[in-house]
Amino acid sequence: MSGTDRLELWIAALLTLMIYSFLYKDNPFYKFAEHLFVGVSAAYYMVLAFWNTLIPNCFGQISPTLVGGVVPSIGMQPANPIRWVPLAFGLLLLLRLVPPVAHLSRWAMALVIGYAAGANFTRYLQSDFMVQVQSSMVPFVVRTEAGAIDVGPSVSNVVLVVGLLSALAYFFFSKEHTGLFGRASRLGIWTLMVAFGAAFGYTVMARVSLLIGRLQQLGDWIGSIF
Amino acid sequence: MDIERLRRIDRRWIFLLMAAGVWIPLLFRPVITVKPSPIVAAIFEKIESLPEGSKVLLSFDYGPSTVPENQPMAEAIARHVLHRRLKLYMDAAWATGQAQAEQCIESVIRTDFEDRVYGEDWVHLGYKAGNQGMINAILGGIRNLYTTDVAGKSVDEIPMMRDVQGLRDMSLIVDIGSGLPGVKEWIQFAGDPGNIPVAGGVTAVEALLLYPYYPRQLLGLMGGLQGAAEYEAALVEKYPEYLTDSKALTIMGPQYVAHLLIVVLIVLGNVAFFAQKRRDDRTRKGRAG
Numbered sequence: 001m002s003g004t005d006r007l008e009l010w011i012a013a014l015l016t017l018m019i020y021s022f023l024y025k026d027n028p029f030y031k032f033a034e035h036l037f038v039g040v041s042a043a044y045y046m047v048l049a050f051w052n053t054l055i056p057n058c059f060g061q062i063s064p065t066l067v068g069g070v071v072p073s074i075g076m077q078p079a080n081p082i083r084w085v086p087l088a089f090g091l092l093l094l095l096r097l098v099p100p101v102a103h104l105s106r107w108a109m110a111l112v113i114g115y116a117a118g119a120n121f122t123r124y125l126q127s128d129f130m131v132q133v134q135s136s137m138v139p140f141v142v143r144t145e146a147g148a149i150d151v152g153p154s155v156s157n158v159v160l161v162v163g164l165l166s167a168l169a170y171f172f173f174s175k176e177h178t179g180l181f182g183r184a185s186r187l188g189i190w191t192l193m194v195a196f197g198a199a200f201g202y203t204v205m206a207r208v209s210l211l212i213g214r215l216q217q218l219g220d221w222i223g224s225i226f
Numbered sequence: 227m228d229i230e231r232l233r234r235i236d237r238r239w240i241f242l243l244m245a246a247g248v249w250i251p252l253l254f255r256p257v258i259t260v261k262p263s264p265i266v267a268a269i270f271e272k273i274e275s276l277p278e279g280s281k282v283l284l285s286f287d288y289g290p291s292t293v294p295e296n297q298p299m300a301e302a303i304a305r306h307v308l309h310r311r312l313k314l315y316m317d318a319a320w321a322t323g324q325a326q327a328e329q330c331i332e333s334v335i336r337t338d339f340e341d342r343v344y345g346e347d348w349v350h351l352g353y354k355a356g357n358q359g360m361i362n363a364i365l366g367g368i369r370n371l372y373t374t375d376v377a378g379k380s381v382d383e384i385p386m387m388r389d390v391q392g393l394r395d396m397s398l399i400v401d402i403g404s405g406l407p408g409v410k411e412w413i414q415f416a417g418d419p420g421n422i423p424v425a426g427g428v429t430a431v432e433a434l435l436l437y438p439y440y441p442r443q444l445l446g447l448m449g450g451l452q453g454a455a456e457y458e459a460a461l462v463e464k465y466p467e468y469l470t471d472s473k474a475l476t477i478m479g480p481q482y483v484a485h486l487l488i489v490v491l492i493v494l495g496n497v498a499f500f501a502q503k504r505r506d507d508r509t510r511k512g513r514a515g
Contacts, residue, residue: 023238023241024238044321044322045321048321048324048353049321049355052324052352052353052354052355052376053353053354053355053356056373056374056378057354057371057373060373061373071374071378072378073374073378073379073380073383074373074374074378074380076380077373077380115359116359119358119359119362119415120358123358123362123414123415123418123419124414126414126418126419127413127414127418127439127443128414131418131442131443132438134442135438135442135443195434198434199431199434202430202431202433202434202449202450203430203431204485204488205430205450205451205452205481205485206292206295206429206430206431206450208248208480208481208484208485208488209294209295209429209430209450209451209477209481210291210292210294210295211244211245211248211484212248212252212294212451212477212480212481212484213293213294215245215248215249215252215480216252216294216477219249219252219253
């Protein structure tokens, strides 16, 4: 293990212990690790966005010769003046910090919201509504190529459709939940409970995986000491 | 059993018990047999069926906080793709994903596939901001955003990028994600509109939300550490030489023990709750009588 690797391991292990110390009780070590994480994350995102997005996609397109001094491959590209438009909108967004002209930032915000709403609306409508509705229209009886009933997929399809309709019934409030409709609604609650149970199980698995990852690294750290 | 004592137990003992429940199996490494489920096997079979030279995009949309779950998935996919001599394109819609891709390059490509040439067999395009807007932009033209690779080299100088116009040129997109943008956004903004097969590997927390997309919109899904272990099991079954690289399989032991411990704690908690309820009911009846 090189000196740098050893240093990395020590920093990671000590910060892990600082964070886990919260499980005993709140303390200054925990607070230090928490604040360090927030600061480092913000700096990391900023630097990465600057070099990976702003330089090649904005400044490098507007003035390739200028940026070419730092990133030679960009210097050979032709200039793309249309990129002044997003740069101008980006600057407008920053005007929020200048009270007399802060209202101009709304133009940029309107562009961002308008684009996001338009793009998301069409994609959600197709992928999360149309195709999902299609996917829930399944046959109750699935047959094999030989013509026999394929029990597994058939039961699965029945569970899917009954579960879906009963869960929808639970959220339908324009009719009183009594009689047959009430029983369907009751089944809907059970369906939701099963889904929540599965979600809880998965969440436990995720959290335990993270704990294993940390303890593995602490193990490596202890191993490096002895 | 003293129910009152059980109810008042300090939760810090539970934390200690859980740490022991994970650490002891980590030391002894029990062997757990894992079999790939159909939803995971579908990804493996798809990669197996692709002809040599097919293009596979592997997107790293996660960060260090979910490495134990996501990194084994990404590494298993990269290993499988390169073993089958497919072309591997790596990108990141998460800023932290770029470092994870570099970690994958270090532990998979530079370790097991040193003979593969950068720019001909694999390329690292790096991170681009924009979330689903980024996916939307590169669907029609990858050069809309990716004018250079991660090291600043023009994509036009990279041989394996010359015949790539947009995402539609990919034979498969595999997104390893842990939030937004993630598998769902790759389905919505690339898979569905571009008619491109999309497979995913996600944290266990997110897996349940993605099942409705399978199998029509999502080719296959690796859910959490279990999903990663299943993919590694499929890979090892076909290519036993990768057994020692199976990270997820080796930590399934602690995972099982921790789950058993949680089940026992839930049962004990419920026993304590109902016993207390029964005792309170008896006391109330006694007072009324």
